[in-house]
Amino acid sequence: MLVATAGHVDHGKTSLVKQLTGTNTDRLKEEQQRGLTIELGYAFARLGVNKSIGFIDVPGHHRFINTMISGINGIDLGMLVVAADDGPMPQTHEHLTLLRFLGVDKFAGVITKSDLVDRARLDEVRQQTASLIPNSPLCEVSNRTGDGLESLQSILEKQIEQTQQRVTEQQFRLYIDRVFVKKGVGTVITGTCLSGSVNIGDELRLHAAINERTGSSTVRVRAIHTQGLPADESHAGQRCALNIVSKSSRVQIQRGDFLCTHPAALPSSRLDTRCWFADEPDHAIKHLGRVKLYLGTRRIAAKTYLLERDDNKAQDTQVQRIQLILEQGIVAFSGDRFILRNDSETRTLGGGIVIDPDAPQRGKSRDYRLRYLDALTMKSPSAALEQMLFSNDDIVSLNKCLRIWNLSQQELDRILKNTPFNNGALVKIPDDNDELLLSTSLWMRHLKHLDQQLARWHGTRPMERGIQPDLLRAQLQPQTPAYLFKALLNDRIQAGKIIYCEQLIRAAGHRPSLSPQIQQQWQKLEAQMQSRGLDIPLRSELQQALGFEKKQLEALTRPAIKAGDLFEIGEKRLALPHTINELAALIRQFKGIATGISVIDAKQVFGLGRNQTIEILEFFDRLGFTKRIGNLRLIANNDAPSQANGPKEIWS
Numbered sequence: 001m002l003v004a005t006a007g008h009v010d011h012g013k014t015s016l017v018k019q020l021t022g023t024n025t026d027r028l029k030e031e032q033q034r035g036l037t038i039e040l041g042y043a044f045a046r047l048g049v050n051k052s053i054g055f056i057d058v059p060g061h062h063r064f065i066n067t068m069i070s071g072i073n074g075i076d077l078g079m080l081v082v083a084a085d086d087g088p089m090p091q092t093h094e095h096l097t098l099l100r101f102l103g104v105d106k107f108a109g110v111i112t113k114s115d116l117v118d119r120a121r122l123d124e125v126r127q128q129t130a131s132l133i134p135n136s137p138l139c140e141v142s143n144r145t146g147d148g149l150e151s152l153q154s155i156l157e158k159q160i161e162q163t164q165q166r167v168t169e170q171q172f173r174l175y176i177d178r179v180f181v182k183k184g185v186g187t188v189i190t191g192t193c194l195s196g197s198v199n200i201g202d203e204l205r206l207h208a209a210i211n212e213r214t215g216s217s218t219v220r221v222r223a224i225h226t227q228g229l230p231a232d233e234s235h236a237g238q239r240c241a242l243n244i245v246s247k248s249s250r251v252q253i254q255r256g257d258f259l260c261t262h263p264a265a266l267p268s269s270r271l272d273t274r275c276w277f278a279d280e281p282d283h284a285i286k287h288l289g290r291v292k293l294y295l296g297t298r299r300i301a302a303k304t305y306l307l308e309r310d311d312n313k314a315q316d317t318q319v320q321r322i323q324l325i326l327e328q329g330i331v332a333f334s335g336d337r338f339i340l341r342n343d344s345e346t347r348t349l350g351g352g353i354v355i356d357p358d359a360p361q362r363g364k365s366r367d368y369r370l371r372y373l374d375a376l377t378m379k380s381p382s383a384a385l386e387q388m389l390f391s392n393d394d395i396v397s398l399n400k401c402l403r404i405w406n407l408s409q410q411e412l413d414r415i416l417k418n419t420p421f422n423n424g425a426l427v428k429i430p431d432d433n434d435e436l437l438l439s440t441s442l443w444m445r446h447l448k449h450l451d452q453q454l455a456r457w458h459g460t461r462p463m464e465r466g467i468q469p470d471l472l473r474a475q476l477q478p479q480t481p482a483y484l485f486k487a488l489l490n491d492r493i494q495a496g497k498i499i500y501c502e503q504l505i506r507a508a509g510h511r512p513s514l515s516p517q518i519q520q521q522w523q524k525l526e527a528q529m530q531s532r533g534l535d536i537p538l539r540s541e542l543q544q545a546l547g548f549e550k551k552q553l554e555a556l557t558r559p560a561i562k563a564g565d566l567f568e569i570g571e572k573r574l575a576l577p578h579t580i581n582e583l584a585a586l587i588r589q590f591k592g593i594a595t596g597i598s599v600i601d602a603k604q605v606f607g608l609g610r611n612q613t614i615e616i617l618e619f620f621d622r623l624g625f626t627k628r629i630g631n632l633r634l635i636a637n638n639d640a641p642s643q644a645n646g647p648k649e650i651w652s
Contacts, residue, residue, distance in 0.1 A: 001163045002192060002237060003156070004056040004072045004104075006095035007081035008088075012112035014041065015143040016081060017055045020153070021045045040067060040177060042190070042239060044228035051160055052227040054239040055079075056192075058095075069098060069339050070177055070255070070297040074192035076163045076237065077156075078107045080133055084117045084140070087125045088132060094348060096132055101276060101351020102337040106163075107133040108155050114140040114148060163237075170406045171262040172196035172204070173333070174240070175296030179253050182243075186222070189253060190241045191297070195406055196261065197235035198242065200224055206246075207267060207331045209256030209298055217251050219244040219259070256298045258331045262406060267329030272307070272359040272373055275322045275340065275352035285322065285340065285349050293324055294339040295354075301327040301343070307365050307373075321355070321373055323364050332357040334376055334404040358400060368392070381405045382415050389426065389439045395484065396437045429487035436483065449476060450488050451507075454498070458510050463559050465512050466504030521548075521556055529576050534583060534606055536575045536616070570615040577641075583616060584625060584641040587633075596632025 005013040018024050023043035041057035056075065059067050072078075078099040082088055099107075109129045114122055122140055130138060137155045141148030174191040182188050198204070202221045223243035226234040234240035242259075258265075277285060285291065285304055293302045305323040336354040341347060355376045363369055372394055375387035381401065388394040401412055415421070416437075427443040429436050453475045457467050473485045480488070489505070492498035499506050528545050529537060537545075543553050557574060560566040567575045586605045590597050597605070603613045617633060620626040625640035626633040 001052075001077060001156075001160045002054045002056065002075040002239060003077045003079050004075040004099070005058055005081055006072075006078050006092075006099055008083070008086065008091040008095075009059075011081050011083040011086065011089075011092075012143050013081045014057050016079075016110060016112060016141065017041070017043050017057045019141075019143055019146065019149055020053075020156075021055060040070070042228075044239070045156075051157075052229075053156055053160065054227050056239075066294070066299060066345060069294045070299070072099060072102055072104070073175065073296055073337065074194045074237070075099075075104060076106065077159050078104045080107055080109050080129065080136075082109065082111050082125060082129050084111050084113045084122055084125050088128050092132070097278070097348060098339060098351070101339055101348075103353070106159065107136040108152075108159065109133050109136055109138040110152060111138065111140045112143060115142040115145055170195040170236075170411070171260060171265075171408060172198045172202075173258070173260040173262065173265075173331075173406065174198075174242075175298065176253065176257045176259065177255055177297045179255065185243055186245060187253060188241055188243050189257075189259070190239070191259070193234050193236050193238050193240050194296075195236045197233055198224065198240070198261075199233045202261065204244070204259045204261055205263075205265065206244075206251065206253065207258040207260070207265070208252075209254060209258070209328075217246060217248055219246045219251070256296070258296065258298075260331065262403070265331050265403060266358075267331050268357050268359070269326045269329050270359040270361065271324045271326070271330075271332055271354050272356040272364070273322050273324055273338070273352045273354050274319060274373075274377060275350050276319050277350040278348055290343040291324075291349060292341045292343060292345050293326065293330075294341065295330060295332060295336060298330055300330060304340075305364065307370065321370070322352070323359055333406040357404060368394075376404070381407065381412075382418065385415065385437075386420060389437060390420065390441075393439065393442050395442075395481075397431070398435045398437060399433075429484065431483040438484075446480065446484065446488055447491065450480075450492065451497070454505065454507050458507060461559075462513050462515055463518060465563070466499075466501070466506035466510070468503065469500075469505055472505055518556065521546075521552075522560075525556060526576065529574070529579070534579060535608060536569050536573045536579065536612060538572050539574060540572070542574065567619070569619045573612075573615060580641050584620070587620075587626070588635065588638070593635060596629065596634050598631055598633075602633075 005017065007013055014024070021043035040059075043055045043057065045053045045055070056072065058072065078096070080092070080096060082092060109132075111122065111125055111129060117125075126138060126140070130136075137158075139148050139151040139155060141152055173194050173196065175194070176189045176191050178190040180188055198221060200221055200223060204219050204221065205216050206219050207216045221242050222245050224231050224234050225241040226238050228239075234242075275285065285306070287304065287306045289304050291302050291304055293300045303325040305325060307321040307323055332354050334354055334357060336357075337351065338354065339351045340349045342349055355373050360369070371392050372388065375384045375392055375394070378384040378387060385396065385401070388396055398412065401407065402409065416426070425440055426437050427440055429438070454467070454472060457472070457475065469485075469489065473480055473482070476485070489498065489500070493500055497508055499508055524546055525542065528542060539553065542548070543550060546553075548556070557566055561568060565577060567577065567580055569575050583606060587593065587597060587602070590601065590605055592601070599610065599613060599617065602617055603610055606613055606616065608616075617626065617628075620640075621628055621633070623640050624637045625635065627636040
């Protein structure tokens, strides 16, 4: 069990810990000279063979409140120390508020200096203290005489019995609160084990607190002290000191750094949170206001974005969801507790709990996002997943599940094997180095929507062979994410429902055809072009002769050009394939073709004007049928025009 002292300066916290443990936690020379706790102090008491209590002695002076906050994460009990001669003072109230913001709900009250006041005063202070921590055990002690210490020890022993064992199956994690080098040993770090367990020989990821330093590195545990004694292991809820070694001599370690075993742990610069606010009206948290975030042993400047804002100001004493936009990245997990203070660090504004440590920059206030956060606040990962997958219709990243809840892969697999996730209720789809989960019902709705949109496309464009994948994806509203669209498409292709050919998608049963109206328009166009013989018409001439609008003619001819059933001669002329083949045959039959054909010769052979003849010859050059050498053209590929004819399935 871990106990943190709390209370006003000079109320006897350090002396009380010394009486209980025999250890003076004021280890600094300045602390001993001034009789004032400046840094965090640690001590341990043995209760029986297998029981121990770790004490975290925090500074009581308001100037060291930042240090106090960094020491009270992961504790089981707050020991509220109140001097009988003073009674509850400002720091008594602030320390108590901070503990509650960090989720501490078990307290023991200790009234010190009981030998300095009379019974009436003791009763008065006892009543005041009881009102601060109702239903909590209280005792009166004298650090000078030792009176009441046995009663306090009895209270602490009962608290040990009532303290719930921490979960050790999760990944190990620890915020470093102290670093020192011991001669003959090397680097030693200390902290409170927040989850999981660590063993000698384990490799851990070290995440630097300052962005300017190298992001993360690997260290190995060489030795462990748990609750002040050598050990092979340390687990959640214990104070531990780790002798660590790194392969890199450049690794620098400091308070605020983070150690963990989680492979998916990554620093985040945006946290979606649930916040409780201080009661004072002038402590309200404002939209886009600047604050200081205290999480673990880190202190980071941040900006607040109220996800549920009313007049750009959080409602006093209410709980609200806030996105914290951090100036530096931090490794956090769902359920982590934190404190918010004003930017100048003179007032505590509130505290809260991390909901999503990987919050998005966009869409953070939308309804679906708030429903997602509602699900994440549920008591267990299993309940949250059930809500997200089956009620919210969310698509959930497995890697994000591991990170949010600090789960091992085995733990997540065990959750997903339980009802209601088994028996075909879920679909897994790949996404780079991740897997995504969605409900089978949502998957089937997406498949149906894909089929409907493809059918609608074919219905409105029956003459087109298919649709480009990106264009089909754009038809799906709301637009389907790329990873999901790819999975849906692959499913339909493997099932034989969709055919992907020549970079186009079409339904398996689709055959390009002309609607009666389009068929009639095409017949008119074809008849008009055939009536011109070898004289290839201009687009404007066809438009005028048929009475078509420009867009109407374009819509009719564009798919025919793609299919190879119309040829563009220059920018303005359109020709039928048989017209091109007839012109090519005339060139082949030219008596002097072996030496080349000139523009003048071609003009006579075609019976056309000079400009149109030049356009035709240049078209044959681009087609690869002819090759220009000086003023003459030779046949380069005798089969080129017929090969250029595209598929006839649309227009025949």
